[in-house]
Amino acid sequence: MKWSRLYNGAKARLPISMRFLIEVLSYWRRLCRYNASVRTDKDMQKMQYTLLRENHIIEKGMSMRNTRKGFGQQKVTALISRLRKYNHLYGSVDKSFLAYPLSTIKVYVDYQHADGIDIPEIENAFQQLCEEVGVKPESLVLPAGIEQGKAEVLKAQAQGDFPSLLYSRHSMRYFLDEIPSKELLEKALGLAARTPSACNRQAWHTHVFFGEDAHELLRMQDGCKGFTEDIHCCIVVTADMKGFLGHEPFQCYIDGGLYAQNLINALHYVGLGSIPLSCGFMSDKLISIQKHFNIPENEVMIVIVGTGVMPEEMKLAISTRRPVSATNTYH
Ligand SMILES: Cc1cc2nc3c(=O)[nH]c(=O)nc-3n(C[C@H](O)[C@H](O)[C@H](O)COP(=O)(O)O)c2cc1C
Incomplete structure (x- = not known):
């Protein structure tokens, strides 16, 4: 206790640039331990998170406007082999985790069949995995893969009560070839401005790009392979570092993140489709995007929100959520 008081007292007397350095080093220490790229499969949670990511790549593939015939076979093969490894390492601790990725693979196999593609090797590997896990493929009934969405229905649900708004919002990976009106965009931006922020500083900012500029931004972001040209409006959500003091060096990411989520819900409410697109990259990539686009x-870039006018019908990734019991701790 005494040591920590002495340490904090000494730290408080350091110049602010040194205190920031200590902060960055403390974050570095945690990154080295807990980042999912570090000793991934030695940690069950890291393995689960990375498997959820690989699982999502398969369902997202099925949710694009045009899927390449037979797409994703290498990725599914790799997913099956990592799932086998998971089952071997952690199946006795948390087998229930496997239900969702197994359901996705089952849907993927059916999707390929419906597209006239035979994938016997994947089917055999899937069968073998199911046997090892001790489940019958026909018992995999968890919602997975994609569902069909209708713009008319989604728009009505978005204007319903709060659960209806949340349950009807989905990430959309293609839109009509038209630019959403500034009136709708500004209505959504106005609603998102109701976001709470630390001491009401409202340090968020948005930068809107249309047409070819939006496509170029997405090419640089590089997280929308296969649907870059299907998104014709991008809202870059940023947070201004100038809004925050020395004791809150990361607050910009928190306030910016809260704003971004409200913006996504607000876009849905006003009847536009949307998809959040990652800005969680290394600083050299982000700085080069910012320079290029005059930000x-x-x-700091929080997220790019692709938005647009919904087609009448669309494919939506189901993106099944983990149960609350897996994400909540009562203390
Ligand atoms: C911060 C963030 C970054 C994301 N980045 C991408 C991305 O780069 N490419 C993509 O296709 N989807 C991206 N998504 C969309 C997620 O895949 C999607 O939100 C998730 O699967 C849940 O599905 P839902 O939005 O339909 O509920 C991102 C979502 C968030 C919140």
């Missing part, structure tokens, strides 16, 4: 360096 000031004092702003």
